Amino acid sequence: xxxxxxxxxxxxxxxxxxxxxxxxxxxxxxxxxxxxxxxxxxxxxxxxxxxxxxxxxxxxxxxxxxxxxxxxxxxxxxxxxxxxxxxxxxxxxxxxxxxxxxxxxxxxxxxxxxxxxxxxxxxxxxxxxxxxxxxxxxxxxxxxxxxxxxxxxxxxxxxxxxxxxxxxxxxxxxxxxxxxxxxxxxxxxxxxxxxxxxxxxxxxxxxxxxxxxxxxxxxxxxxxxxxxxxxxxxxxxxxxxxxxxxxxxxxxxxxxxxxxxxxxxxxxxxxxxxxxxxxxxxxxxxxxxxxxxxxxxxxxxxxxxxxxxxxxxxxxxxxxxxxxxxxxxxxxxxxx
Amino acid sequence: xxxxxxxxxxxxxxxxxxxxxxxxxxxxxxxxxxxxxxxxxxxxxxxxxxxxxxxxxxxxxxxxxxxxxxxxxxxxxxxxxxxxxxxxxxxxxxxxxxxxxxxxxxxxxxxxxxxxxxxxxxxxxxxxxxxxxxxxxxxxxxxxxxxxxxxxxxxxxxxxxxxxxxxxxxxxxxxxxxxxxxxxxxxxxxxxxxxxxxxxxxxxxxxxxxxxxxxxxxxxxxxxxxxxxxxxxxxxxxxxxxxxxxxxxxxxxxxxxxxxxxxxxxxxxxxxxxxxxxxxxxxxxxxxxxxxxxxxxxxxxxxxxxxxxxx
Numbered sequence: 232x233x234x235x236x237x238x239x240x241x242x243x244x245x246x247x248x249x250x251x252x253x254x255x256x257x258x259x260x261x262x263x264x265x266x267x268x269x270x271x272x273x274x275x276x277x278x279x280x281x282x283x284x285x286x287x288x289x290x291x292x293x294x295x296x297x298x299x300x301x302x303x304x305x306x307x308x309x310x311x312x313x314x315x316x317x318x319x320x321x322x323x324x325x326x327x328x329x330x331x332x333x334x335x336x337x338x339x340x341x342x343x344x345x346x347x348x349x350x351x352x353x354x355x356x357x358x359x360x361x362x363x364x365x366x367x368x369x370x371x372x373x374x375x376x377x378x379x380x381x382x383x384x385x386x387x388x389x390x391x392x393x394x395x396x397x398x399x400x401x402x403x404x405x406x407x408x409x410x411x412x413x414x415x416x417x418x419x420x421x422x423x424x425x426x427x428x429x430x431x432x433x434x435x436x437x438x439x440x441x442x443x444x445x446x447x448x449x450x451x452x453x454x455x456x457x458x459x460x461x462x463x464x465x466x467x468x469x470x471x472x473x474x475x476x477x478x479x480x481x482x483x484x485x486x487x488x489x490x491x492x493x494x495x496x497x498x499x500x501x502x503x504x505x506x507x508x509x510x511x512x513x514x515x516x517x518x519x520x521x522x523x524x525x526x527x528x529x530x531x532x533x534x535x536x537x538x539x540x541x542x543x544x545x546x547x548x549x550x551x552x553x554x555x556x557x558x559x560x561x562x563x564x565x566x567x
Numbered sequence: 568x569x570x571x572x573x574x575x576x577x578x579x580x581x582x583x584x585x586x587x588x589x590x591x592x593x594x595x596x597x598x599x600x601x602x603x604x605x606x607x608x609x610x611x612x613x614x615x616x617x618x619x620x621x622x623x624x625x626x627x628x629x630x631x632x633x634x635x636x637x638x639x640x641x642x643x644x645x646x647x648x649x650x651x652x653x654x655x656x657x658x659x660x661x662x663x664x665x666x667x668x669x670x671x672x673x674x675x676x677x678x679x680x681x682x683x684x685x686x687x688x689x690x691x692x693x694x695x696x697x698x699x700x701x702x703x704x705x706x707x708x709x710x711x712x713x714x715x716x717x718x719x720x721x722x723x724x725x726x727x728x729x730x731x732x733x734x735x736x737x738x739x740x741x742x743x744x745x746x747x748x749x750x751x752x753x754x755x756x757x758x759x760x761x762x763x764x765x766x767x768x769x770x771x772x773x774x775x776x777x778x779x780x781x782x783x784x785x786x787x788x789x790x791x792x793x794x795x796x797x798x799x800x801x802x803x804x805x806x807x808x809x810x811x812x813x814x815x816x817x818x819x820x821x822x823x824x825x826x827x828x829x830x831x832x833x834x835x836x837x838x839x840x841x842x843x844x845x846x847x848x849x850x851x852x853x854x855x856x857x858x859x860x861x862x863x864x865x866x867x868x869x870x871x872x873x874x875x876x877x878x
Binding site for chain 2: 307308309312332333334336337338339340341342343344345347348349350351352353365370375376377378379380381382383384427428429430431432433434435436437438439443449450474475476498499501502505506507509517518521528530532546548549550554555557558559561562563
């Protein structure tokens with residue numbers, strides 16, 4: 232891409248005719264950057280052939296334009312990638328953002344490779360510095376923080392860790408206007424889905440009934456093997472209720488049957504981004520941290536001074552849980 | 568003693584039939600490629616103070632999620648007699664990871680090893696792997712782990728697929744069937760299980776739960792474990808193979824009219840990586856490790872923080 236436009240392109244996902252909470256958060260991140268750098272904010276999304284996205288959902292995001300690609304009801308990652316690639320070629324943006332969820336992390340590298348540009352994964356913060364997008368990302372499950380730039384290739388692409396907690400306004404269908412110059416309804420351009428390589432077809436999709444409470448929770452308590460057994464887990468569960476927290480677990484704790492598999496946090500489990508993560512008897516393996524790195528604050532309780540989690544947490548409490556329970560009970564009431 | 572009159576022709580017929588079957592099997596034989604990475608063992612890895620990227624010459628092991636991709640490939644080999652090729656890019660130490668994987672039953676191993684490849688970002692890594700696959704292929708199915716435990720971008724697999732114009736199936740949870748090059752898999756996402764079919768070739772990433780790695784067999788351990796080394800020169804020397812094989816990106820890159828033709832340095836290694844590390848640092852440590860807090864203080868810290876986080 233030789234000539235670029237002063238624009239930021241964001242990929243948005245629609246689920247059952249509604250813009251997802253993650254997409255709204257991503258649009259907000261894009262909007263903040265757009266204000267900083269005086270960019271236009273452009274959206275691209277793909278809808279199943281019968282779905283028409285609610286105009287309301289797109290209002291208030293301050294998008295100046297949105298490309299809507301009409302796909303099949305079951306779109307594959309490749310189809311979404313082809314749509315985003317088309318939108319990128321049409322808009323030639325300086326910056327292209329995709330949410331760092333499972334789907335975004337699959338499609339963004341395909342688009343970046345096709346464009347021959349750089350892609351920074353799992354950014355936790357973005358800022359503009361001398362016209363360059365400075366992308367901050369954790370590696371090694373948060374043990375290393377790197378700031379990455381794409382000096383010459385364009386667009387500057389990033390997948391962004393955004394919260395599944397809804398920013399609020401669009402969810403109720405009420406559109407909030409932040410300032411007079413905000414664009415309420417973007418220009419829409421509806422286009423057919425571009426062709427993709429291969430004949431991949433989704434034959435069947437089975438929704439997995441997981442509450443998204445873990446993803447949305449502002450406080451999560453993670454149970455590790457250090458809880459010692461069902462009694463410890465029962466206490467953690469009541470503690471979670473009293474603190475208004477969601478309960479998750481490590482792979483090891485799930486394997487022992489402490490909690491069902493759908494509560495697993497980590498590489499092969501769920502990804503959380505709470506304001507506060509409290510870990511109880513969790514050692515803090517890289518695999519666990521892959522799902523927990525989005526936590527803004529971590530308080531870790533572990534009786535092993537060498538547990539890696541103690542170094543990753545903001546507050547590491549080297550303590551036996553057996554000694555902690557009575558103190559918590561004194562303040563919160565019984566945990567049994 | 569003369570053999571019973573009718574066994575010899577029968578044996579011949581059987582052996583002919585066996586030969587025919589073997590030939591058919593060879594023609595049908597699947598060619599698989601597994602991409603592996605050697606990663607530092609766990610947290611506490613060192614990074615280069617000047618360049619910011621992770622130092623890869625310290626202790627290391629196979630990236631744990633990659634073991635599932637290898638296991639699925641070996642199961643396909645057990646079932647269909649597929650050939651399993653291994654590819655890994657990294658410093659000389661990465662050879663050990665390839666040898667271990669060979670001892671589990673893989674057939675050939677290719678080690679992309681060249682100081683000029685150091686500092687590759689995910690796109691430059693994908694380009695190098697695709698070139699190696701192109702030289703040693705064609706492959707019907709390319710398998711990789713969903714993510715590494717070090718860089719953790721999960722970008723190399725999908726990027727390779729895009730560069731080869733192959734479809735990519737992520738998070739393969741279960742392989743349902745493979746018949747006449749038609750692959751049916753289940754993909755597990757957080758909120759849904761997808762049943763997907765496609766015709767090979769393709770690139771897939773494999774989840775670990777159903778593909779627990781095997782232990783090395785005695786027979787495989789005894790086989791010579793030769794690792795072929797590929798340098799940047801090897802990767803860029805030959806023109807891409809003609810024929811039905813996967814087409815890699817040309818080392819010359821896209822057709823830029825009038826522009827100076829880019830060389831390998833513009834596509835591989837640190838110089839060919841579009842992203843640059845500005846700086847990297849350890850996150851600022853815990854601002855108050857309460858080494859041996861009183862249980863009362865600890866309880867109060869937890870409750871106060873939870874209250875604050877809720878507001």
